[in-house]
Amino acid sequence: MNIRDLEYIKSVSKHLHFGDAALACHVSQPALSSQIKKLETELGVILFERDNRSVSVTDAGKDIIALAEDALSVIGNIYAAAETARDPLSGEFRIGSIPTIAPYLFPGFVTRSRAALPSLKLQFREDITDRLNEALLNGELDAAILATPPDSPKFNVIELYDEPFWVIFPENHDLQSFKRVRTKDLPTDELLLLAEGHCFRDQAMDVCRLDSSNETYTVRATSLETLINMVAARQGVTLVPAMALDPRRISGSGVDTQKLNDKSAYRRIYLTYRKSFPREALLQKMADVFCEGLPDTVKRIRG
Amino acid sequence: MNIRDLEYIKSVSKHLHFGDAALACHVSQPALSSQIKKLETELGVILFERDNRSVSVTDAGKDIIALAEDALSVIGNIYAAAETARDPLSGEFRIGSIPTIAPYLFPGFVTRSRAALPSLKLQFREDITDRLNEALLNGELDAAILATPPDSPKFNVIELYDEPFWVIFPENHDLQSFKRVRTKDLPTDELLLLAEGHCFRDQAMDVCRLDSSNETYTVRATSLETLINMVAARQGVTLVPAMALDPRRISGSGVDTQKLNDKSAYRRIYLTYRKSFPREALLQKMADVFCEGLPDTVKRIRG
DNA sequence: AATAATGATAAGCAAAACTTATGAATATAA
DNA sequence: TTATATTCATAAGTTTTGCTTATCATTATT
Structure with a gap:
């Protein structure tokens, strides 16, 4: 038996036509026919029932071709x-990353990784933490940038940075008079939050010592952009993580910002991946590239 | 890459010695060495670190050999x-078989095949000849027991037996007085027939030299059982193939039977299958099992 | 009856894999 | 140190395998 033979029978079972199958395998039809015949002799099993007009897979052939595909997949690995x-x-x-990180971290990362990791083909996904963890576990993702510690004993993390929280409030709001804003100063009844499932919602409620029973507002934004726009419309105040503070967007938009001055008002950002993921060197390198471009508003852990 | 190459690297990783590994693979050491070198070139990865005194597996080699063992295991399967x-x-x-054969032939066949073909999983289908031929052609069936010669040049047959026709008539009918009934003695105007599409209808009409223009009756039974019951109800007389004569059903049911005494009053029963069907040995064996249990009223062709 | 489609077969050639013989490097023993 | 043994690599030549092109046989279609 031969690996190429497995490709041949896979191809025939797909095309149900020896000529087409041979074409797909880049060999002549007689070559493919004779190899298949030889394999059938070796196995002592007819894999394909063929007359001069049509080809079909025998019962035994079905089983064996399924195994052949398994074998080819392992060989691909x-x-x-x-x-x-x-x-x-x-x-x-x-x-992957979450909606409160991805828009602020990924654009710069893409730029820098083109230089630092030129032969890497990146694919991005933005989703909430739970779904990213799930995707990571079942192999749909290779890594995720999350604001929560590892969710499974199968995961490892590289700690990237700590990201303080900032308050965003309308111009001329009472908060403007504070030199240093602390969580106890926040008007919790005016606080605008993200929708359920967004980890930053929980983190914001956490630093403000709110729990779900305190909820009085029906605002459920799905992006920080929305929250900031609502603040500009004088609908309330909100918290955002430091990376979301884009001076170009803030200035002149009718809002003011202050860093939240509690020691605990920050979140830690992790690069999370499966322990079994074999490209450790790549992960380390990527962590470096992520941290290279961080603004001064956050506190790097690496380097 | 080659399946044998996978065996080679598996062997080397086991023996950590090219000579021993080659011995275990029943090839010369240079053959094994050169194949491994070629594989390493193909993969672009050194699998074994060797100096002239010792052999060890590289990190990459460990991963790849583990996969190679997976692949070999699937290939073993x-x-x-x-x-x-x-x-x-x-x-x-x-x-598959037709309604004038299946009910009389299949039950005994199932019993006997359980002994003779214990690992065969049988599926039965009963239908009219045309649809069975069609099913056979497109691979829905592997074989059919039919009372008609092969319908397509793609078919082969094994001839099983010749089945005489019998007359069934009500007790005290005129036919009772005949010692030997011949077709010319039959009251064709009383003849009850199966519905269109049943080959036995055509066969019965054939021996009686009737054609469709002679039709005067609207009786169109779809089973011989029905015909016999109608005869018992004195609605006419009918023909049945020999296998349909179950003495237990006939006796006391108000009908009498006589073998039809013309030489040509029989039909030949065939095991029909695609020429391209690969399990010839099974077909022969099945033909034997079919013929084993035949009653004396039919004339076997095989054995 | 002619044409097209399709899988099988044949003949010849090219590539791959194997064999034996030998080389090169190094450890072991005298 | 020098000879010997061990071990993987290399070389040359042969066998085996697999491929190509050309052709056949069968069957469906026009």
């Missing part, structure tokens, strides 16, 4: 493992 | 599946 071993900084990489 | 499938007397088999 061998090539992939080799490629990874050859250069862990190349290949595909799927990374 | 292919051989195992083939071995299971090789027994042509095992597996699924879908067979």
Whole structure:
């Protein structure tokens, strides 16, 4: 038996036509026919029932072709493992993050990684923490940038940075008079929050010592942009993580900002990945690239 | 890459010695060495670190050899599946027959095949000839027991037996006085027939030299049971093939029977299958099992 | 009856894999 | 130190395998 034979029978079972199958395998039809015949002899099993007009897969053939596809998939993994071993900084990489990080962290990262990791093919996904953790577990993602500690014993993390929280309030709001705003100064009845499922909602409620029983507002934004716009419309005040403070957006938009001055008013950002993920070197390098471009409003942990 | 290459690297990783590994693979040491070198070139990864005195597996090699062992295991399953499938007397088999054969032939066949073909999983279908031929052609059936010669040049047949026709008439009918009934003696105006599409209808009309223009009756039964019951109700007389004569059903039911005494008053029963069907041995065996249990009223062709 | 489609077969060639013989490096023993 | 043994690599030549092109046989279509 031969790996190519497995490709041949897979191809025939797909095309149900020896000529087309051969074409797809880049060999002549007689070559494919004779290899299949030889394999059938070796196995002692007819895989395809064919007359001069049509081809079908026998019952035994179905079982064997399913196994052949399994084997080919494992062999594909061998090539992939080799490629990874050859250069862990190349290949595909799927990374996700949450709506309160991705828009502020990923754009700069893309730019810098083009230089630092030129042969890496990145794919991004933005979703809430729970779904990212799930995607990570089942292998849909290779890593995620999260604001929560590892969710599973199968995960490892690289700690990236600590991100303080800022208050955003309308111009001429009472908060303007404070030199240093602390959580106890916040008008919790005016506080605008993200929707359920967003971890920053929980984090904001946490530093303000609110729990769900305190909820009086029906505002459920799904982005910080929305929250800031609502503050500008004098609907209330809100908290945002430091990275969301874009001076160009803030200035002249009718809102003011202050750093929240409690020691505990920050969140830690992690690069999370499966312990079994084999490209450790790539993860370290990516963590570096993430941290390179961080603004001074956050506190790096690495480097 | 080659399946044998996977065996080679597995062997080397086990022995950590090229000579011993080659011995275990029944090849010369240079053959094994050169194949491994070629594989390493193909993958672009060194699998074994060797100096002239010792061999060790590289980190990349460990991953790849683990995958190679996975692949070899799946390939082992292919051989195992083939071995299971090789027994042509095992597996699924879908067979069909017509309403004037199936009820009389299949029950006994099921019983006997449980002994003779214990690992065969049989599926039965009862339908009219045309639809069985169609099902056979498009692979829905593997074989059919029919009373008509092969319908397509793609079919082969095994001839099973010749089945005489019998007359069934009400007790005290005129036919009772005949020692030997011949077709010319039949009261064709009293003849009850199956519905269109049943081959036995055509066969009965044939021996009686009737054609469709002679039709005067509206009786269109779809089973011989119905015909016999109608005869018992003195609605006419009918013909049935020999296998349909169940003495237990006939005796005391108000009907009498006589074998039709013309030489040509019989039909031949065939086991029909696609020429391309690969399990010839199974078909022969099944033909034997079918013929084993035939009553003396029919004339076997085989054995 | 002619044409097209399709899988099988044949003949010849090219590539791959194997064998034996030998080389090169190094550890071991005298 | 020098000879010997061990071990993987290399070389040369042969066998095996797999491929290509050309062709056949069968069957469906026009």
